[in-house]
Amino acid sequence: MDMLRRSMVKSVGAGGVLAAALAAGLLKPTRVLAAEEWNRAAFDAKEASAALKGIGASNTADSKDILLKAPDIAENGAVVPVEVVSNIPNTISIAVLSLKNPLPLAAAFDYSNGAMPELQVRVRLAETTQVKAVVKTADGKFYSAQKEVKVTVGGCGG
Secondary structure, three states: OHHHHHHHHHHHHHHHHHHHHHHHOOOOHHHHHOOOOOOHHHHHOOOHHHHHHHOOOOOOEEOOOEEEEOOOEEOOOOOEEEEEEEOOOOEEEEEEEEOOOOOOEEEEEEOOOOOOOEEEEEEOOOOOEEEEEEEEEOOOOEEEEEEEEEEOOOOOOO
């Protein structure tokens, strides 16, 4: 019984220290959530051109060094698997867009030094559309690859 009491005292003490640190402003949960760092303009864009402009990619060059894997036919548009691998040197970000969706920018990922520029996501497609992967390199150039995905049952209310 003595060990249970000691554990309780330690837990209550640790909880008190944590509460005091939060109250003093030493711990800021908003930094953990990265609320200030996401690109609201790009994700809220209603057109693909505005989403591309929001991520800074008004001009993209087609590249065979981007491997974009998505199904030819998606039976359910609510969960369409998309895989992107960039073989372009110095890739610092990859974005995935579905050009006919109400909000075209589906995902955007930044990569730090040494990270493998590849991703797997599940996107929601409203209808048959082009899925586009946009890669940004360290020198500010943008490259893209796209593939048409036919959707039999829409995922965005279709």
